[in-house]
Amino acid sequence: MEILDIVKENQPITSEHIADRINLTRATLRPDLTILTMMGILEARPKVGYYYSGKSLISVMGSFIKNISVMDVKSIPVVVSEDTTVYDAIVTMFLEDTGNIYVQNKGYLSGVVSRKDFIKITLGNHDIKTLPVAMIMTRMPNIVYCEPGESIFDAAVKIIDHQVDSLPVVEKVNDNDGSEKLKVIGKISKTTITKMMVKIGND
Amino acid sequence: MEILDIVKENQPITSEHIADRINLTRATLRPDLTILTMMGILEARPKVGYYYSGKSLISVMGSFIKNISVMDVKSIPVVVSEDTTVYDAIVTMFLEDTGNIYVQNKGYLSGVVSRKDFIKITLGNHDIKTLPVAMIMTRMPNIVYCEPGESIFDAAVKIIDHQVDSLPVVEKVNDNDGSEKLKVIGKISKTTITKMMVKIGND
Numbered sequence: 244m245e246i247l248d249i250v251k252e253n254q255p256i257t258s259e260h261i262a263d264r265i266n267l268t269r270a271t272l273r274p275d276l277t278i279l280t281m282m283g284i285l286e287a288r289p290k291v292g293y294y295y296s297g298k299s300l301i302s303v304m305g306s307f308i309k310n311i312s313v314m315d316v317k318s319i320p321v322v323v324s325e326d327t328t329v330y331d332a333i334v335t336m337f338l339e340d341t342g343n344i345y346v347q348n349k350g351y352l353s354g355v356v357s358r359k360d361f362i363k364i365t366l367g368n369h370d371i372k373t374l375p376v377a378m379i380m381t382r383m384p385n386i387v388y389c390e391p392g393e394s395i396f397d398a399a400v401k402i403i404d405h406q407v408d409s410l411p412v413v414e415k416v417n418d419n420d421g422s423e424k425l426k427v428i429g430k431i432s433k434t435t436i437t438k439m440m441v442k443i444g445n446d
Numbered sequence: 447m448e449i450l451d452i453v454k455e456n457q458p459i460t461s462e463h464i465a466d467r468i469n470l471t472r473a474t475l476r477p478d479l480t481i482l483t484m485m486g487i488l489e490a491r492p493k494v495g496y497y498y499s500g501k502s503l504i505s506v507m508g509s510f511i512k513n514i515s516v517m518d519v520k521s522i523p524v525v526v527s528e529d530t531t532v533y534d535a536i537v538t539m540f541l542e543d544t545g546n547i548y549v550q551n552k553g554y555l556s557g558v559v560s561r562k563d564f565i566k567i568t569l570g571n572h573d574i575k576t577l578p579v580a581m582i583m584t585r586m587p588n589i590v591y592c593e594p595g596e597s598i599f600d601a602a603v604k605i606i607d608h609q610v611d612s613l614p615v616v617e618k619v620n621d622n623d624g625s626e627k628l629k630v631i632g633k634i635s636k637t638t639i640t641k642m643m644v645k646i647g648n649d
Contacts, residue, residue, distance in 0.1 A: 244509050247509075304507050304646050305646050305647045305648075306447050307507055308643060308647055309647060333565060333569065336565075337562070340609070358561040358562065358565060359540070359561065362536060362539075362561060362564050362565055362568060365565060365569055366536065366568055366574075371569075396643065396644070396647040399640050399643045399644045400644050400647070402640055403640060403641055403644050406543070432636075433635075433636035433637060433639070434606075434636060436636070436639060436640045436643055437605055437606060437639045438606055440511060440598075440599065440602045440639055440643070441599070441602045441603050441606050443507050443508050443511065444508045444511055444512060444599040444602070444603070445508075
C-alpha cells in the first residue's frame with residue numbers, strides 16, 4: 244500500500260526512487276514490485292518507470308462482492324399482517340426506524356409498503372386509523388425480491404434497476420394447495436450495503 | 447480467480463490437484479500460486495495444501511474505497527429555499543424521486559428535510575400548503591455533511607453513525623460578515639454507495 248501511494252503521487256517513478264522514499268534497497272523492493280506488476284496494479288515501462296493502474300483492484304473487488312451471499316449480510320425484516328392499519332404501520336416504521344415494511348398473508352409475503360406510500364396516503368383525505376395496509380401496498384407479482392443463492396452484488400443491481408430501497412430475502416415454498424409462496428427470511432437494503440462498505444473499510 | 451474458486455471449494459488442496467482441475471502442469475501454475483500466497487490470499491501449509499484466506503482481499507478493498515473521493519461519485523442534490531411550502535417540497539420529492547431535500551437560505555445550506563419529516567407533518571392537523579419547510583427541517587448545527595477532501599468511506603461511516611440517508615457535500619466559504627457558511631455542491635446517499643457497488647461489479 245505504501246508503494247502504491249508513492250507511485251500514485253509521483254508517477255512515472257523508477258524503482259530506485261521508490262526505494263529511496265521507502266528507505267529500502269532496490270533488491271529488497273523487487274519482489275513487491277514484481278507482484279504488483281504481475282497483478283496489473285502497477286505498469287512498468289522500460290527506462291520510464293512505474294505507473295499506477297487501478298484496473299486489477301477493481302476486478303479483485305468485483306469478484307469479492309460477487310462472492311458475498313445475501314445470507315451473510317441480511318438484516319432482520321419488519322413484517323406486519325395485511326389487516327394492520329396504515330396508522331399502526333406508520334408507528335411501526337418509526338419505532339423500528341425502517342424504510343420498507345413487508346406485509347404477510349397467512350405467513351407468506353403479499354406486499355411491501357414504503358415511506359412514499361405513507362406520504363401519499365396521509366396527504367389524501369383518508370381515515371388511516373381504520374384503513375388496512377393491504378389497500379396501499381405494492382402487491383405480488385410487482386415485488387422485487389432476492390433468494391438465498393444470490394450475492395450482495397445481485398441484490399445491489401436489483402435495488403438500482405428497480406429503484407427500490409430494499410429487497411426481501413425469500414425462500415420459495417410450496418403451499419398445501421400446490422401453489423408457490425414466498426417466506427420472508429431477511430432483508431437487504433441500501434443501508435445493508437452501506438454498512439458492508441463501512442465494515443470492509445474498518446477491517 | 448479460477449484458482450481461488452477451486453481452493454475455496456476443495457481446501458486444503460495440493461498444487462497437483464489444482465493443476466489437474468485446471469488442466470495445466472504444476473510448473474505452469476507455480477507463479478500464480480506464488481503470487482496468491484505472497485499476497486496472503488492463499489495460505490500454503492507443507493504436506494497439507496493450500497487454504498483460502500479472504501484477509502488480503504478485504505485489505506485491498508478497504509484501501510480502494512478509502513481512495514475514492516466523494517467528488518468522483520457525488521450526485522446532484524435537490525435544493526429548495528426556506529419559504530417553500532411543505533406541500534411543494536413533497537411534490538418536489540416525488541418529481542425528483544429523492545429521499546432528502548436540502549434547504550437553503552440566501553444560497554447557503556440551512557436545513558435538511560426527510561421523508562420521515564414529511565410523514566410526521568402530514569399526520570398532524572397542519573395546513574401544509576402554507577407551512578414553510580423551514581418549520582419542519584433539521585437545522586444547522588445538527589446537519590451531518592461531508593467536504594470535498596473526504597472519501598466515499600468517510601461518507602459511509604457518517605451515514606451509518608448518524609443514521610441519515612444522505613449527506614450534502616459542502617464547500618465552506620466566508621460570508622461578507624466573516625461568518626462561515628456552507629455551499630451545497632453535491633450529495634452522497636445510500637443510493638450513491640449502492641450504485642458504486644454495482645459499477646465496481648460491472649467493471
